[in-house]
Amino acid sequence: MSDSLIQVDALSKKFGSFTAVDGVSFEVRQGEVFGLLGPNGAGKTTLISMLVALKKPSSGRALVNGFDVATQADEVRNSIGIVFQDPSLDEELTARENLELHVVMYGMPSSARAARIAEVARIVGLEDRLDSVVKTFSGGMRRRLEIARSLLHYHKILFLDEPTLGLDPQTRKHVWDYVRRLKKEHGMTIVLTTHYLDEADSLCDRIAIVDGGKVVALGSPDALKNKLGGDVIEVESSDGACLAESLAKQEWVRQAK
Known part of the structure; x- marks a missing residue:
């Protein structure tokens, strides 16, 4: 499978x-x-x-x-969870209120809401800022709150x-x-x-x-770097074919043409 x-x-x-x-x-x-x-x-x-x-x-x-x-x-x-490129938080609400709005809209049972909000806030390191208004957050904190919101539904x-x-x-x-x-x-x-x-x-x-x-x-990153990495050098020569053949034999040259 x-x-x-x-x-x-x-x-x-x-x-x-x-x-x-x-x-x-x-x-x-x-x-x-x-x-x-x-x-x-x-x-x-x-x-x-x-x-x-x-x-x-x-x-x-x-x-x-x-x-x-x-x-x-x-x-x-x-x-799925998703964090969009463009910010989508309500800056006038607290972090907790933003998360509460999301769980209510998506129908999470009321008995589970508080614990889940606390859990996702802890995951992104915002448990101490849940009752702060979002407009006081830095860009990084807002992004972390958006990630927390995307995690609410497991x-x-x-x-x-x-x-x-x-x-x-x-x-x-x-x-x-x-x-x-x-x-x-x-x-x-x-x-x-x-x-x-x-x-x-x-x-x-x-x-x-x-x-x-x-x-x-x-x-993988390593495979792509090995395949695609390196510098490209353009050389003018009166005998390009001969030079390319000679360069291609060097171990530090990946391709010569």
Whole structure:
């Protein structure tokens, strides 16, 4: 039996004549942190939007927790947590009130609410700030509160869309620590998008590099660095073929042409 919680097969999304995601295929294994790495406009957020059943694919298929994102959208949404790129907290409410609003909207029994709110606040290190108004929070604290909100319903899979965008380096590393804890201590499967190379390298078990709506490379950080890393040097020569042949024999040269 497959240990993959997400299976993506030839998934595409078109907006008119523009293809935002073009025939993407990959799987995400249970308990791993899987990264979608690429520049702005590469198609990462559109891909995530399909996987969380907010946008319907134009073609191809994706299963999340065994549910088809196109035909079982409600089941998909009820089985995942997600932190969007854009902030979605009510700044005039306290952290506790933001979390309480979420559990009430999603129908959590009243007898379970207080304990679960306390638990997710502890997971992200905000147990001492639950009664503080969100507008007094730093960017990192707000992001941690959004992660806490996404954990309220015991989901197996968490989607993080650019989780540290706009945060300072120190705060980014704090968020990384909490993501690692979610995997290590709670066994969560996490899919994150990022355009930060260091973030993908630090957090992810495997990375899909996305560019122009396609997955152009897929593997562990070390495997991708070994495959794709290095400098490109352009040399002019009167006998290019001979020089390329000679350079290709050097152990420090990966490719010469």
